[in-house]
Every structure is written in structure tokens, then in C-alpha cells.
Amino acid sequence: MNVLEKIVNSVNSFSKSERKVADVILANPQTTIHSSIAALAKMADVSEPTVNRFCRRLDTKGFPDFKLHLAQSLANGTPYVNRHVEEDDGPEAYTAKIFESTMAALDAARQNVDIQTINRAVDVLTQAKKISFFGLGASASVAHDAQNKFFRFNVPVVCFDDIVMQRMSAINSSEGDVVVCISHTGRTKNLCDIAAIARENDATVIGITAYDSPLAKECTLVLSLDVPEDTDMYMPMASRVAQLVLIDILATGFTLRRGTKFRENLKKVKDSLRGSRFDKKDFAG
Amino acid sequence: MNVLEKIVNSVNSFSKSERKVADVILANPQTTIHSSIAALAKMADVSEPTVNRFCRRLDTKGFPDFKLHLAQSLANGTPYVNRHVEEDDGPEAYTAKIFESTMAALDAARQNVDIQTINRAVDVLTQAKKISFFGLGASASVAHDAQNKFFRFNVPVVCFDDIVMQRMSAINSSEGDVVVCISHTGRTKNLCDIAAIARENDATVIGITAYDSPLAKECTLVLSLDVPEDTDMYMPMASRVAQLVLIDILATGFTLRRGTKFRENLKKVKDSLRGSRFDKKDFAG
């Protein structure tokens, strides 16, 4: 276990002064590793030996050794804590927090996602006659992204963010068609309807949504992410990123399943974009 | 660049004694971080000040600081490397890899992003008469997402993924308008044109794109992410996620800048969605 987590975990077993030290370290871990024991003691408003004892309590040899461990924890990417943005955060603070909580969300998603279901979803997608991506609001952009990805596979794919179009599309679906419904909460009524309609018409419905939601109930296959969402800002952030990564995973599974030959086709699509771009060589700095 | 790589790279510029130090450190980096300067000097068969000078040469403040950096380099090695998906990866493997490389990309983005520029971008956005988000292809969904976010702020915001509409919109822009152009490569000709047109019409142009790209040259402000992209699959994945997180950050900065009163408005928008949803209580499991 890394030192940072260790501090968080054993916060209860700390004494009053030790907790002060812990707070300061957790608040500015980066500063800590560049401070002397005296500076840190002052920041936490405790004596130097208290800091030293704190270090020992965490199974390090002393303060310098503790800093070493801390440095490694920090290097390990992130203190994957889902830190919330606060009123008086400056640009550095909220930037760091958003990156970190997004990464924390992805980490959580990775651990929660069910590989079996992913595999079955890939199965279904590779055999689809037609693939439709539906999302509303914030999930609409995820659906768009999915369309963009699967479009490159030269598979019939559509994407609607309009309820009426979605409805018509769902009614016209038939066996062999795959409908992917995207919704973080899984409680958007219109989308639940769409899923139900599609199923009635024998399409396979994949839900990228919360497990145990109304939408999930309407789906053939549910890909749940269970991301701890920071709702402070009243906007879905982390969940949507996790959804995108999930789309990436499905797309990747798709290409792998289709084999080498197929991937050459992808390259062709990519090459076709070249004409619309400035060449890397053309543009010298 | 991490210290370990730095040592390897600059091995030529070292003096005889310094090289002895370098050799010892590279041979047992793990031991080094737990040794005193005296111990290391003895191992390398040089004097202590030589070791100190060696540390300074690598842009560290001294020996303890050097050890800190070294500790981080060592920790950095393993956890999230940008592991590439391979031909015969199963679902577990590619799922894990995609999550990890996305997280690695975010980590890299976090370290590269320029806070100053973010702050200025937020400045510009909060003062905008109108905000336009433009993207093409994969970046279109990012633009959509941005629109969705900023729309909630009750600010005039548009988003076009159609070149003609983008062009018309850019021509009609004027001072006080902000145009955000999104492109991973920054080499999409059409979007460069749009940026140029917008600027000619006195709009402020923010580019979410690669630093040093043709698009960047056309922008007032460039938010660069420098994400190591996995191009194996011929699709932008990680970069687009980083762009989204950047949008999240801008949106967050925006709300924070606007103050408490404004955030109540956000809650209203969120509450307004309630009617279109199944209530949490209505739906028991």
C-alpha cells in the first residue's frame, strides 16, 4: 500500500497532533516532499518530534525516509482520491482536482466493469446488421463519438440525439439490429421507451447505464460503470468520460474480433483524411 | 523528463568521477535512495562533494532533493505505462490496457497543461458575448459536449460540426465573441480557415489543439495537451478524453468565477430535468 493511502486509512488511529500533520500533508503533498521537518512542523503547528513520530508510525525510518515514500506515492500517478472542487479553489487547485477525480473515476470504472458483458457486447456488435447509438443531453455527445468510431468500421451505423428520430429508428429496427442506449442515470423516460420499442421489434439493446435503473431493465445487455460522480457542479463529468472509454473498449474489441485484414481497412479510412489536412512536413514549426 | 533517463542521456557530459557516480546509481538505484551521500560517495569511490555536484548538474537542489527525484523515477516505471493493445489480447487484456493508457494520457496531460493559459481562457469565456464551439470528425463530439456544458450556464452558445455553418458563424462573429476550435492534430485545413476568419472579425479564438500546429498559429490562446496518442487503432482515443477533461476544467473555472448566486441557477437547470425522468423513489430497484 502506498503511504498516501496509508495515511488516509489510519487517520482514525492518529492523535490530535498527528492528525494535524496528516491534514497538512494530504493538502499539499507536493510541498511536503520539498520541505524540511521544521517547515512541515510549523505548517501543521506542531513540534518537530511529533512529525518524526508521525513518520515512524507509518513504518518509515524517519522523516527523510518518509519523504522518499511520499515522493513515490505521488509519482505513482495520482493520489487517486476523488477530491471535490471547492468555492475558493484557484486554477491550479481545480485543474488538479478535476484531472484527479476523473482518473479516480476511471480507476473505479475499471474495477467495476464486467469483462464478460463487454465480451458479449462485442459479440453482438460484430454480428450486427445495423448499429444505432442513442443518447440525450450529455450522453448525446457520447453517442456521437461512438458513431464516429464505428462508422470507420464500414458498418451501417446511425446516431440520433432527437427523440422523434430515435423513436422512428427504433420502430424500424428488426432482428439482427443492435441499439445502444447511453444514459448515466438510466432514468430518462424517453430513452427507456426507445429501448422498449427496439426490443419489441426484436433488436438487441445494449445499455450503457447504471445497473438497476429503469433503462437497464429494458435492455438485453447492460454495461454498468458505477462511477462515483461529483455532482457538486450539477454536471455529469467523470461518468461521461468513463462511458467514452467504454466505447473505446467496445470499438477496440470490435476491430480485434474482425481480424488483421479488417484493420487494413481502418488505415485506409485514416489515410483518406490526409487530403483535408496540412502535411506534417509542409508545416515546419 | 525523469531523472533516471536524464542520467542516461547526459552521460557524455559527465566528468570521470561523475560518471563513476552515475554508474553506481544506475546499477543500484533502489539502494541509492536509501543511502546517505557518504555511503554513495564510498560506493562510487569519489568524495562527497563530487556526489553533490553530480546532483546539482541534474538540476536538483542537492543530494536529498536528488533522491526524491530518483524515488519518483523509480516509482513511475511501472504503474501506468501506455501499454499498447496487441493482436491476440483477450477482453481482460484490452480492457485493462485501454483504461490504463487513458489514465496515463490524463496524467501526462495534467502535467503538461499550462495553468496560466487555462486561467486566461476562463477569463475570456466569462466575458464572452457569445461562445462558439467548432470541431470536425472525432472532435465534433467534444464540441457538442462543450456546448452541452456551457449551455447550462445560460450563456449564448452555439456548436457546429458542419463546415459551412461554421464558416458562416465565424464570418458573423465580432468583438467580444469567443470561438473555441477543437482539433487534436491542429492540421485540419477547414478548421484553420475558420479560426483565421473568426480572428479577422475580431473574435477571440481559443484553440484546444497541439502546440506548434497550423491551427495553433491562428489562435489567440492555445490550450495544448500533448497527449501521447496510441495510433495503433487509427483512432484518436486518449487525446479526445483529455480534451473533454479540459472542457470540464474550463466549465468549472467558469462556474467558480461566476460566484455562488450563479450556481443556484445551475441547480435550477438540473431540477428542470426532473420532469423527464423516473424519480429515484418511484423506481425501487
Add this chain to the structure above:
DNA sequence: GGCTTTGGTGTAATTTAATTACATCAAATC
């Protein structure tokens, strides 16, 4: 309720480690 003990905390002394200042030596240049 007062006494004792235990655990936590700070002050000051001590020890250890790192850094600086300076002297010396080697190699390169004139």
C-alpha cells in the same frame, strides 16, 4: 475526590548528514 499512571507533546541537546570554502592537482592551451 484525590492519587497514580499512561500516553502525548514540546524543549533542548545531540548526533548525523549535507554543503561550502578552499586547497590541490591534472590536463589543456598558449
Add this chain to the structure above:
DNA sequence: GATTTGATGTAATTAAATTACACCAAAGCC
């Protein structure tokens, strides 16, 4: 061959961390 430059080590100095010890507060005991 002399001089200068840069590299290195020795010794002194400074800074940092640790230890020893004293004190205080809270919990348990008589």
C-alpha cells in the same frame, strides 16, 4: 615549459533530523 582552467578532495561549517528528557493532560485506581 608556463599558465590557466576545470575537476576533485579535505576540512570546516551549516543545516537537518533525531534523541533524551521534562511536562502536562486525561484516564484509571484507590
